[in-house]
Every structure is written in structure tokens, then in C-alpha cells.
Amino acid sequence: MESVSSPLRCFGECHTAEKYTDDGVETVTSVEQRKVERSIQEVVSVYKQIHSLPHTTAVFATMTEPTLLRDQHYQYLKKGLRHLSDAYECLDASRPWLCYWILHSLELLEEPVPTAIASDVCKFLARCQSPTGGFAGGPCQAAHLAPTYAAVNALCIIGTQEAYNIIDREKLLSFLFSVKQPDGSFVMHIGGEVDVRSTYCAASVASLTNIMTPTLFQDTPTWIVSCQNWEGGLGGVPGLEAHGGYTFCGMAAMVILGKEHMLDLKSLLRWVASRQMRYEGGFQGRCNKLVDGCYSFWQAGLLPLLHRALFKGGDSTLSLQKWMFEQQALQEYILLCCQNPAGGLLDKPGKSRDFYHTCYCLSGLSVAQHFGNMDLHHELIVGREENRLAPSHPVYNICPEKVAQAIQHFHQLPVPVPAQKEGSSACNTTTDHS
């Protein structure tokens, strides 16, 4: 295990040279980029001032190292799991997401969830389950692949029999068939839009709950491949600009389906490696756009997937210690620039905290700290040892033990037989019309 107490990469002499070169041609892109760099510089110089004060006591010295504000984040998460302000009205159709973002953040922080609240989450998610299968954004809403993904992940994090038993596997399978398109893609919900997120959501829940049938993902890999573009990354649908979130979803889905080699892994690797910002240390979502803490997971999280895929493909030149991105730089970005002192993490300095960014900044921090898998494990912790987070599974983004446990449980059950069934409706019928 490697512990980096100092020096920080962002304190190095060469760091300022990494700032954006606009060649004297100012455009909206370069102006915005330079604004962000200025704000990062501000953050770094404040840290530097603290760091250069005399270390008269050991206590003082530890305060000057980048510190993950564990207690503050814990309080923020603990509260949010029960109560959210009206600022969250905009996420009223994403409440399973809130469960997942908070529970995953807690598991990364290795904070246990009290049994009572875990049971309450189960009961709530049961109310979000649609009578026709899949989970909705809230009670009596229509089923949608995104909250379905989030609900299944949240239940797997809880990992009790009660949690697993909530999922109606037969209905879930029929929901997946109901959103499947002839060209291999999936719509996000009945009457909804298609994009590559849906394939990841479907593949994730189907593989965890053991409901994959031979035809469920027919033509899906071909469709995902068609989303890879001239840049090397994947867009939301064929033709669109390469984007971190969509690229993660496509790649992870392909890994689940065992078809990752259909993608051009080399150009994907070049694309994602190029998304790490030389000055900020964090990742951008698209070429020539701004850094954002959440891409610490969507982008950096691709490197473990690529590493594994290349290794499977017989590559003997892969590193045995490090991912193919600058792990230290990413950790510094998250720890110095993405923490709210009152708890919670965020996009970049000046932005507000939220549970989505808390989840994905912490997930990215975990990816940057942990190289390898069960057999081969190499840690690189920036700052104090207490900054260490639990490792996360690179495909599902829940802890690997929870993945193994869920798969073990559901593989004891038979794969449901797909059938076209009209579900009886507890809430109403209108939402189920196409």
C-alpha cells in the first residue's frame, strides 16, 4: 500500500504550466476553461498557505494533508436518507436514485446502515415497484429503467432476504421485454426515449437477479457498438458526440453481456485517457468541455473495465500496479476541490452539493485508490490513511461483496419463463398504455 502524504501534484513547480493554452484565439470554450482553472488555482493556493505553516505538532501536520471529511459526509447522508428539503422536488421522479446514491456513499464510507432503516428502504422500494414490473421514480408512477437500476442496486447493497424478496423477477423480466426494441436497443420506459443508458440498466438488473434469457439482449451488443463514434467514445445514440456517462453505460453493458471485444477498445482507451484534465486533475465529460466531479466515476471508472477487457484479450503489457489514468491527480481534485465543508460532494468549486455528486465523487475516489481485483490489489491513498474508501465493483458500482452475494442468491432461483401478461393494477391503468 502506498500512502502519499506529500508532495501533492498540484503543488509541483510544473503544475502552472499545465494551464490551458488558448493560442491567442479566445472562444467561449477557452474562456470558460480558464475561469475554471482560475477557481482551481484559488483553491490550491489556499491549501498551499495552510500547508506551508510550521508543523509544530503532529496534530497540526495531519490537518494540512488532504482530508476526506468523513463525519460531515456521514451526517449529510444520514439525514438525507430520511429527509430532503423541497429543493429535491425536482427529483420526485427519481427517489430510488436517492436511495442508491445515499446507500452506496455510506457503503463506500464503510458506515453501516441500521437494520430498521434498511428495512424501511426495502418497504419504500416495494411501493415504487410497478404492478407490471420494474420500478418507478416514486409510488404510483410508471416503471422506468433508471429507477429500476437504482432500486435493484439499493436492494443489493442492503443485501438481506427481505431486500432480495422485494423484487418480482417474473414481472421485471416482462417489463424488460416490454421496453425492448427490434433493433436491439431499449426505451427507458413505455412511450419513452431510447439511449444507451437503457442497455446498461437492463443488463445490470437482469444479470444481478438472474433473469437473462437467450433472446432478451438479442442485437443489443450490435446496437451498442453503433454508438461508438469517430472520437473513440460512445454517444447516447448512434451519431452523437462521445460522452462519459453514455460511454460508461455502453462499455459496462458490453462487459456484462461478454461482448466487450466488439468495441474498438484501443480507440476507446485513447478517448477516455484524453478526458483527464491536465491542470484540474479531474475528468471532463466530453472533449473541450469542463471538468466535473461526477466524471471521476463515469470516466475514470472506464479504466478498470478496459484494463480487464484488454487483459482478457491477451494483453501482456498492462501495468500490474496502476490504472491508465493519473490516480493521484484525480484524488487531489476530489479532495481539494469537490468537498463541501458541511458535508456532501460536488461538481467543481462554486457548485452546490447534492447526493448524485456525493455518490459519484466518492465512487471515483474509490476507483482512484484501488487497483486490481480480489487477487491483485494495490492501493494508493492520497492524504491520510483515513481517506481510504471501500473498493467498488467497476461494472455495477456497488461493493464487490454485495454483487457476489446477490448473484449467489438469485442464481439459486430459476430464470423466469417470459410470458406476455396483463398486470393487475393497484394504482391505475393509464400509465401502462403505450
Place this chain on the structure above:
Amino acid sequence: MYRDRKEWADLEPVPQDDGPNPVVKIAYSDKFTDVYDYFRALLKNDEKSDRALLLTAEAIELNAANYTVWHYRRVLLQALEKDLREEMRYITAIIEDQPKNYQVWHHRRMVVEWLNDPSEELEFIAEILSQDAKNYHAWQHRQWVIKEYKLWDSELEYVEQLLEEDVRNNSAWNQRHYIISHTTGYSDPAILNREVQYSLKQIKKAPHNESVWNYLKGILQDLGLSSHPGLLEQILELKETHCSPYLLGFLVDIYEDFLENTLEHHEEVLSKALELCELLAREKDTIRREYWSYVGRSLQTKYGSTSNRLIWIHSH
């Protein structure tokens, strides 16, 4: 409040049932609770009426991401045979206000499909892009409209205008690729050459613009970077006055393509490629140190002679 309105007195509001011990409980405002209690009531009764349509607009205003409400609104529009032109005006206003929401763009697409009328689309999307030239939903909608209704003709001109305004707009570069791939294609040497020249021109203006370098590689990689006559020489020339980590990476790509496709000068080309990987890893693109080291090792393994291979790998 709906609860106080006479015209709604016949409907019993349906409170949200989160259960006895709720989690992720949102402290809804009074207004929010009121509107959604009545929305749930409408849904329960499967009511199809004008007042229901009006209520969906209020529900949307409170949470435009509620896809259940949008779906219901579409059901109502069809059932009540509403004026879709008016719906276009409505969705135009909503998108202007909340252009980064999935549901609003999907709804617009549905209305355009029902009307089978894309005539307002390119202008509308251009207006949204004038406020945020990289809005992903806007570009997605734009690509769909153009493909569906075959509106390719003036798009390259539009892309050039956007690149004139911001040569670093990666979405515009992507659109450029989209248009050309779906119209003339890149196999015509005249087209390919035009695009290469256009790219080199933009490189000279702003050498540190990653988008144009990616575009240049993107359009040449199928044919092979080493196959384009004189390109290597042009890049080596640019290296003197317009160098950047992107140029150096591009050189690595050209050399790699040479190694892949020619048998002569292998050792010389390989050594140049390895030298560049080293330079990038050590000095010019250190954030990608691990990546460039890997590229070097891979090239050495694939193209190196056994003895050199072992020496090189062990030193990296």
C-alpha cells in the same frame, strides 16, 4: 389550490402513500402536494378532460422530470384531439425555460412526429444552441430531425458557422462528421482532402484545440494515417511552429499506422514512436503518463525485435 376550487370538488385528492416510515422523504411545498394529490386522483379515475390537461401543465411546471405526467399528457392530447400547433407553442416555451431536461425534448419529438411537420425544428434548435452551443439534447433532437426528414442540405453551412464562432465546439465537429458521413461520405478523395485541408487550416489558427486533431485522426483512421500522401511531412513541419501534445500524439498514431502497414524502416519508425511516447509520458503530457508508457510498451511488444523488446520493457 385545487383543494379549494369548486370545479374540482367532485374529485377526491389522493395523497402520496410513502408508508409509515418513509425514506428519502421530500418536504414538498403545499402547492406541490396539492397539485400532485389531484394528479394522482385523475390517474386513478383515468379522467380524460381539459381540466386534466391543464393540471398536467401545472404538475410539469413543478417537476418537469416527471415522465409519468408527460406520458399522461400525451394520452390526453390524443384522446381530446387537442390542437397540436398549440402544443408546439407550449413545448417551445418549456424547452426555452428548461433546455437540459430529457422529457421535454422527447415530448417535442412526439408532437413533431404526430404533426409530421419538422418545419420549425432547425430554427428552434439553432435558437437553443445559440444559448448553449453544446446542449446534448438539442444536438440529439437536431440529428433526429435531419435524418428523419432528410434536411441535410444546409447543415454543413450551419456547422461551419458554429465553428467560426467557436472552433473548439466539439459538438459542432461531431455534427460535421455526422453530416458528411450521411451524405457524401469520406471515401471520395476530393471530399477527404477538403476535410484534411480544412482541419489543417483550423490547426494552424489554434494548435492547442484538441477537437480538430481528433477530427483529423477520426476521418483518416479507416484508410490509415500513413496512407495519406505528404501528411507526415506536413505534421513534422507544423511541429516546429505549432507544436502541442496533440500533434505529438498524432505523430505516434501516424508512426503506428506505418508499422502496421509497411515493412520497411521498421526499427527507425518504431524508435521514433517510442521516443515520442517517452517524451509525452515524461514531459509533454504527464497527466497521461501511465497511458503513454503503456502505448510504448505495446508498440515495443508488437513491433520490436525480441532483444530490444526485453530491454525496453524492463526499463519502463
